[in-house]
Amino acid sequence: MAKGAGVLLCVEKALAQSGVSREDVNYINAHATSTPAGDLKEYQALLQCFGQNPELRVNSTKSMIGHLLGAAGAVEAVAAIQAIRTGWVHPNVNLENPDEGVDKNVLVGPKKERLNIKAALSNSFGFGGHNSSIIFAPYK
Template structure:
């Protein structure tokens, strides 16, 4: 499920709405999401708004794991969304942070917020 919406850098409301609409349209619960590949371009305005949106949408969930592909491969501009979607599906078998861990992904969220309002939140879940 993909939901596109303009992101408001002033309030972060666009990020929140993008995530909430993706959840709503997919029928997924926010409690089901346990992995997020964030947009995270290392810009103070963008990263803070995305962080605040994640807290707003998911609260302080200790089971939620967050990763940024750009921190490892850089910003691929127009290709970022596609590469990060693949990473959200494939790279969760082993996450590296303060410790290495395996993650049984229930639902993965991949955020892409681009220039000129080309923004999306995509949810992935295993086929049952």
């Protein structure tokens, strides 16, 4: 099985159900719990799915607030919606030494960044495989 196969399946289903093109997803609020195995698998799956997009930016709300367990997905969805609304994506804090092979150019750095978001993906992966990927886009 591919690295991050469950993540990839969840993201692919969200794309299929939403009708959003993978080329339009340029912002991802990753689940990213700061566990080496989980974060790297999620990163690998995201790059496999969206890595061709030169505009792709990835961050983690948990880098600033920790894991809120059952509330994490809702708070991260709000962060994604606020990024669309304001044109700012929040920083990844406390990420000083990404794993080898991680392209730091994809990751939002330690300061917030401007981004014109076409579509945003927010991932939430729960205990026992209760996984969710949701896509938000600006209302036009």
